[in-house]
Amino acid sequence: MKILFASPDRDLVSSFKLILDERGHDTLAAYDGTQAISACENAADIAVIDERLPRTDMATLYKILSSHETPTLTLTYSQSGGQNTLPYPFFPDEFMAACEKLYSENQTKRGEST
């Protein structure tokens, strides 16, 4: 699974990149909106976006991700998150479960549409 992980916290990105790499996933790291938009071109299977990502208009970023048909998991700071959100703080297992659920849902959706 190719995952775009975008967060301004370098330690967070670095730790989760290692975890994802160890589990055999390919991680594209981004630390701001501009980098995230550039990374969209690399056709990630899913995108994990911090809701406080700097140097971007989140609506534009979501629009671009949507145009690439990339399902997005948003890392939120509030407890009451909506669909496809994961509230901070979370553990690697919760994170992986959320990514895999989003990925499999998206695969099912694609399978139904073809």
Place this chain on the structure above:
Amino acid sequence: MKKARNKFVLYAMLSIFVLLTVLLSVINMIVFEMAAHDADDITMMLARGKGNFMTQERPEGEFGGRGPMGPTSPEMNKSIRYFTFAFDSGGSVETVAFQLSAMSEDEARELASSLKGGTCGWVKMTYRYRVWSAGGKTFVTVIDQGRELLVAYRILIFSVAGEVLGLAISFLFLMFIGKKLFSPLETADAKQKNFIAEAEAEFKVPLTVIGADIELIERDGGANERTSSVRRQVRKMTELVKNLGSLAIFNQNGEGREEVSLSKIMRSELDSAKAKFDEAGIILSVDIGDDISIYGDKKALERVMRELVDNSLKFACDRASFSLTQQSGRIRLTQKNGTTLQNGGADQVFDRFTTLENAAGKNGHGLGLAYVKDAVKAYNGRATAKVDDGEFILEITL
């Protein structure tokens, strides 16, 4: 904070209303009592004069001097409207004095006749009468106190109008003062909430990073007692941060409220937790009344139910029961956990960061029931807890 400000204005208004009402009532009672007292003095003077004013000597001084005021004033015999009738035992009536324009002599006689059996008092609103005896006859003297009472009634009307005006001015003043008084508190409250929310957000990412790093460290060097301890502490802090956030965002202002079915919420929460109760070996009994609802914040109420269920799952030793009933408009929610705790009150469970003796090793942080208490308080309800005969009983009345 808005609620506290409204409460301040309400209590201050109530105090002013009570104070003004008592003060003005006493003043008006004295005024009416004095009018009656003066009238009784005059009828007594008329009784002494056998139904008429005794001839008074002209006081000395320029224009005879003003003389004293009230019933002993030299002007009295000219200004009082009165009549006196004498009734003998044979039934004949004699007019002793008649100085009145508002009624004819016949009407006055009829009125006097109807008053024979009394002693003294008010009649026809503004007339004061006295019944007295002399020389085997019964005398009835009636005086008109209309003018004197008019002053008393004017004072009463001005008192009521003054009170209404005073209350209106006080209300405006209190609203203004309340705004000024509570403004710094509201700012501090908003700052505190903002600080908690910001601090909570700032804690969240580092906790996530630590959690991830511990996993990486364990993968590289293997898990040991130290890494397990850090992992436990991170989990504990994660729970604390999540709960702090919920307390900070708790909505006490009544915004976003709707008709919420407590029966449905409770059933749903207990259904979701049924497997966990079974897994923990806790026998669960449920008694939920139908269609029990409340006007409130759905998310907050769901959280209350979740906290209660969570409390049972963590602390019930063998059995747990939940009941939801409604009687005379009051909703009663009772949660009972089997416990090994000693009998006694246990209201301290509602204090933040406070847990009972049975919480050791149960991952309780003393925040769940603190949230429950805050939520219940927002609905003017009451939450109590006690231990009785091996049962921890938590009762919520809304």
